[in-house]
Amino acid sequence: MAAGDLEVRGLGMQFEGLSALSDVSLRVPAGEIHGLIGPNGAGKTTLFNCLTGFYRPTAGGVWLSSDRIDGFAPHEISAAGISRTFQNIRLFSNMTTIENVLVASHRRIGGVTGYHTLSRRERYVLIDKMRIPVRVPMALAAGLAEIAGAIVRPPAARRHERDAVERGQQLLKSAGLGGRENVVARNLPYGDQRRLEIARALATGPRLLLLDEPTAGMNPQESSAMVALIRRIRDEFDTTIVLIEHQMRVVMGVCEQITVLDYGRKISEGTPAQVQKDARVVEAYLGTRALKEGGHATP
Amino acid sequence: MLESVRPGVPRLPEWAHALIFLIVGLLGWYFLDDTWVRMLFLVTLYATLGMGLNVVVGLAGLLDLGFVAFFATGAYVVAIWGAPISPSVDGVVNYWVLLPMAVFAGAGIGMLLGLPVLPLRGDYLAIVTLGFGEIIRILALNMDDYTRGSSGIFALAKPDYGAETVDSVREFFIMILIAAMAVWFVTARLRDSKVGRAWEAIREDEDVAQGMGINTVRYKLMAFAIGASIGALGGAIYAPFVDFVAPAQFSLIVSINVLALVIIGGMGNTTGVIAGSAMLIGVPELLQFQETADVLAKFEWLRDGLNVFIDGFNAVSFADLGKLPPSEEWGDKLALYRFIVFGALLVMVMVLRPSGLFPSRRRELEFTAEEPAPAGSA
Amino acid sequence: MTVIFLTSAEFWADQLVNGLTTGSIYALIALGYTMVYGVLQLINFAHGEVFMIGSFAGYGVLVAMGGDDTSGAMIALALVLAMIAASAASMGTALAIERIAYRPLRNAPRLAPLISAIGVSVFLSHLVDDGFLTGRSKYYPSIFPDGALELGPLTISALQIFLMGSSLAMMGGLWWVIQRTKLGRGIRAVAESRDNASLMGIDVNRAIVVTFALGAIMAGVAGVLYGLFYSAIRGSMGFIPGVKAFTAAVLGGIGSVQGAVIGGYFLGLTETVGRELLNEIPGVSLPNQWKDVVAFSLLVLVLIFRPNGIFGQKETKRA
Numbered sequence: 001m002a003a004g005d006l007e008v009r010g011l012g013m014q015f016e017g018l019s020a021l022s023d024v025s026l027r028v029p030a031g032e033i034h035g036l037i038g039p040n041g042a043g044k045t046t047l048f049n050c051l052t053g054f055y056r057p058t059a060g061g062v063w064l065s066s067d068r069i070d071g072f073a074p075h076e077i078s079a080a081g082i083s084r085t086f087q088n089i090r091l092f093s094n095m096t097t098i099e100n101v102l103v104a105s106h107r108r109i110g111g112v113t114g115y116h117t118l119s120r121r122e123r124y125v126l127i128d129k130m131r132i133p134v135r136v137p138m139a140l141a142a143g144l145a146e147i148a149g150a151i152v153r154p155p156a157a158r159r160h161e162r163d164a165v166e167r168g169q170q171l172l173k174s175a176g177l178g179g180r181e182n183v184v185a186r187n188l189p190y191g192d193q194r195r196l197e198i199a200r201a202l203a204t205g206p207r208l209l210l211l212d213e214p215t216a217g218m219n220p221q222e223s224s225a226m227v228a229l230i231r232r233i234r235d236e237f238d239t240t241i242v243l244i245e246h247q248m249r250v251v252m253g254v255c256e257q258i259t260v261l262d263y264g265r266k267i268s269e270g271t272p273a274q275v276q277k278d279a280r281v282v283e284a285y286l287g288t289r290a291l292k293e294g295g296h297a298t299p
Numbered sequence: 300m301l302e303s304v305r306p307g308v309p310r311l312p313e314w315a316h317a318l319i320f321l322i323v324g325l326l327g328w329y330f331l332d333d334t335w336v337r338m339l340f341l342v343t344l345y346a347t348l349g350m351g352l353n354v355v356v357g358l359a360g361l362l363d364l365g366f367v368a369f370f371a372t373g374a375y376v377v378a379i380w381g382a383p384i385s386p387s388v389d390g391v392v393n394y395w396v397l398l399p400m401a402v403f404a405g406a407g408i409g410m411l412l413g414l415p416v417l418p419l420r421g422d423y424l425a426i427v428t429l430g431f432g433e434i435i436r437i438l439a440l441n442m443d444d445y446t447r448g449s450s451g452i453f454a455l456a457k458p459d460y461g462a463e464t465v466d467s468v469r470e471f472f473i474m475i476l477i478a479a480m481a482v483w484f485v486t487a488r489l490r491d492s493k494v495g496r497a498w499e500a501i502r503e504d505e506d507v508a509q510g511m512g513i514n515t516v517r518y519k520l521m522a523f524a525i526g527a528s529i530g531a532l533g534g535a536i537y538a539p540f541v542d543f544v545a546p547a548q549f550s551l552i553v554s555i556n557v558l559a560l561v562i563i564g565g566m567g568n569t570t571g572v573i574a575g576s577a578m579l580i581g582v583p584e585l586l587q588f589q590e591t592a593d594v595l596a597k598f599e600w601l602r603d604g605l606n607v608f609i610d611g612f613n614a615v616s617f618a619d620l621g622k623l624p625p626s627e628e629w630g631d632k633l634a635l636y637r638f639i640v641f642g643a644l645l646v647m648v649m650v651l652r653p654s655g656l657f658p659s660r661r662r663e664l665e666f667t668a669e670e671p672a673p674a675g676s677a
Numbered sequence: 678m679t680v681i682f683l684t685s686a687e688f689w690a691d692q693l694v695n696g697l698t699t700g701s702i703y704a705l706i707a708l709g710y711t712m713v714y715g716v717l718q719l720i721n722f723a724h725g726e727v728f729m730i731g732s733f734a735g736y737g738v739l740v741a742m743g744g745d746d747t748s749g750a751m752i753a754l755a756l757v758l759a760m761i762a763a764s765a766a767s768m769g770t771a772l773a774i775e776r777i778a779y780r781p782l783r784n785a786p787r788l789a790p791l792i793s794a795i796g797v798s799v800f801l802s803h804l805v806d807d808g809f810l811t812g813r814s815k816y817y818p819s820i821f822p823d824g825a826l827e828l829g830p831l832t833i834s835a836l837q838i839f840l841m842g843s844s845l846a847m848m849g850g851l852w853w854v855i856q857r858t859k860l861g862r863g864i865r866a867v868a869e870s871r872d873n874a875s876l877m878g879i880d881v882n883r884a885i886v887v888t889f890a891l892g893a894i895m896a897g898v899a900g901v902l903y904g905l906f907y908s909a910i911r912g913s914m915g916f917i918p919g920v921k922a923f924t925a926a927v928l929g930g931i932g933s934v935q936g937a938v939i940g941g942y943f944l945g946l947t948e949t950v951g952r953e954l955l956n957e958i959p960g961v962s963l964p965n966q967w968k969d970v971v972a973f974s975l976l977v978l979v980l981i982f983r984p985n986g987i988f989g990q991k992e993t994k995r996a
Binding site: 011021054073074075078079082083086090091092093094095099102103104106107109139143146147149150151153161164179200201203204 | 339482485488489492494495496497499500503504506507508509510511513514515517520521525533649
């Protein structure tokens with residue numbers, strides 16, 4: 001597998017006897033924009049939560065760039081290269097836009113320990129090999145060093161922070177939020193909040209970006225702008241993208257491959273054209289809503 | 300740096316607040332008599348403790364109801380190893396060795412306590428810390444071999460400088476003032492670093508912070524350990540000041556005092572912490588002064604009125620509540636009543652100013668916002 | 678386990694009865710915590726003082742009815758009146774606290790009502806202790822008839838039977854109100870979601886007030902039972918039982934009514950039977966003063982392994 005490939009095998013998620021996902025498998029090659037669709041309650045967001053460590057899947061496995069990552073804590077998965085946005089926007093709403101981005105680049109702001117300068121892969125090998133007697137003193141030392149660095153503020157730390165702010169400003173600019181660094185996130189217009197969420201997700205340096213309904217609540221113009229942004233992100237940041245989407249215009253316009261979920265199972269996959277013709281997909285949507293190209297799947 | 304990206308607020312910079320506090324403290328130290336300096340010492344001590352707890356509650360958003368545990372840890376480290384009278388430990392260690400020992404012990408205990416609980420939901424942390432605060436006191440009470448139980452430890456080793464020893468109220472006041480300034484600097488630096496930003500993100504939305512790559516347990520633990528070590532520092536200075544360390548000094552009311560002054564002052568804000576300390580520690584202390592009693596003795600009619608009320612209450616409820624004493628005894632009585640005043644003050648300030656006397660700019664924003672959804676909701 | 682039987686069966690029976698007795702009181706108080714937490718997500722720190730006020734009201738009635746000299750059928754009447762007075766006083770206190778210290782802060786940041794609650798708690802306990810009693814305790818008249826029930830190794834005094842019986846009756850009554858009446862339905866709806874309940878036309882304020890009132894009635898009765906059993910009452914008497922009851926509520930899964938009851942008994946038994954069982958381990962010595970340490974250590978252990986309480990429902994972290 002190449003760096004940035006996502007592979008999900010036989011993933012299952014059970015809540016108290018309720019099966020939210022069962023035996024879901026999918027493969028997203030690096031650099032692809034992949035759509036995840038399905039009626040409400042089909043398990044799309046649950047799948048995202050499993051991929052990002054918010055839920056611990058009860059069956060199956062997740063591989064990113066050939067590293068198995070299921071069972072990792074969310075912050076470890078973020079370090080491994082998956083980042084996400086949320087269906088109901090969840091910004092740090094009392095922090096400014098740049099601060100939102102800086103929080104997400106936290107791990108990439110160099111520390112005194114040198115640990116942060118290791119590549120992601122090296123770091124994971126290291127963590128895996130280390131046993132408790134080594135990890136505890138190391139974590140203590142790293143913590144002390146971090147506190148000392150914050151208090152003393154050595155020139156290196158200042159430089160790292162400055163670099164992070166610059167990188168963050170660049171990111172905001174590419175997300176179309178240039179010049180709004182100091183606006184408190186809560187005061188941004190809705191569309192900009194969505195953009196900020198994407199910028200924040202990018203700040204973790206992801207190989208794989210998961211977008212949960214990036215155009216929800218947007219008018220056609222805003223949606224087209226979002227589609228353009230998604231394409232640009234893929235090219236500019238060299239990331240794989242999986243997005244959950246209800247607006248079929250967006251799905252058909254931007255996704256190269258699509259996976260369809262219904263009742264927690266994968267019922268179809270393929271190119272947009274293939275999926276559209278699939279009888280099972282039409283059936284899943286019938287009775288709830290009609291699937292029409294260019295129309296809204298959700299009223 | 301971070302400050303550069305925060306919107307400018309036209310008010311005095313923080314260092315000016317610190318400077319004003321320092322000057323007021325020094326003026327008091329120079330002009331006032333020992334009774335007053337003692338009060339200033341307590342106000343500054345509690346302000347220091349408040350700054351420590353503020354890291355936990357105000358910056359990282361963790362509710363700690365057992366801060367007294369760390370205060371006690373610091374005091375007992377200094378007492379057990381610094382007093383000839385303490386059993387089980389021979390010899391006396393120099394105070395300047397004990398002080399950092401106390402601080403590290405505080406951090407260690409903080410981490411030991413925090414490690415199992417910090418991954419859990421906030422309210423559980425509150426009750427576990429509350430319990431732990433009580434446990435430390437019970438341990439101190441029952442581990443006679445080290446703490447001499449309820450009889451306590453006295454005659455502690457005093458800090459020395461050159462050939463001199465710190466043993467007067469005035470000298471201790473200078474010591475706590477220096478400690479307060481140092482703690483202020485350290486906590487301000489931490490708040491304005493990437494560590495502080497991680498805390499803020501955790502306070503805002505813990506799940507998302509973790510999703511964005513923050514090791515939340517690590518940073519919560521860090522906040523807890525830093526708060527604990529500041530609490531221990533306070534205890535280590537308080538112990539030789541009163542020259543007596545016994546379990547009765549470490550009851551829940553200390554934790555409540557510190558938490559209350561942090562919140563009343565305006566969470567997340569050091570200036571507010573000092574104001575809160577002046578109000579909650581200074582005012583009740585003030586009630587113990589004879590001068591205050593003399594002034595209040597002029598309000599005899601208030602006493603008569605209250606006594607009529609008490610009579611009435613006794614008549615309808617068959618209770619036998621004591622009447623308020625004549626004004627000559629008010630000096631003693633006021634000291635006794637200070638907790639009643641304290642409780643009423645807490646309720647009043649919270650109801651009138653729920654975000655504290657001096658809300659920090661950031662907090663002010665939060666308070667006008669909707670309540671953030673609890674971690675459990677989608 | 679053979680070691681256990683080195684001590685007599687009577688000893689363990691005693692521990693069991695003591696555990697159930699304190700457990701009953703913890704459970705009654707815990708109900709108030711858990712219900713208020715359920716509807717408001719507030720740790721009602723002043724609940725221990727609501728309990729204390731009830732205890733004093735009951736004391737007032739018992740003294741007025743003749744104190745130690747009460748006899749015959751008058752004892753039953755005095756006890757009933759004491760409980761009614763205690764419930765009423767506790768309820769009045771709780772409602773006043775809700776109105777003055779909590780309601781204005783309903784939409785304030787989460788810590789503000791907590792501090793306000795702590796303020797009420799400090800105010801009330803010190804008002805009674807320093808303001809009215811000047812440090813002295815009051816003592817419940819010992820009017821309850823002696824006598825005990827013996828069942829093999831088990832000896833239960835009449836007072837203990839009365840205590841456990843009336844707690845169970847109160848809990849049964851509460852359960853009935855919550856599960857079977859319209860008032861209870863309102864409370865349950867508000868506990869589910871305050872917003873949804875108000876959309877469904879439920880008077881949220883009323884449900885909250887009723888919650889406080891019900892919790893206070895339980896606490897008031899617990900106050901009288903406590904006074905009858907331990908005799909000495911003080912302004913600060915509410916603190917330890919309050920903290921313990923809250924611990925019990927957390928153990929049982931906070932917000933859950935059944936959980937609070939089970940947690941209360943569980944905690945009571947842990948402090949007595951559990952502690953003595955630990956003492957059977959060679960080298961361990963935990964005298965009665967250590968019961969709080971045992972209780973809180975148990976709490977920490979339970980929270981590590983069962984973060985939602987022993988009987989709490991599993992809650993999956995949601996994004």
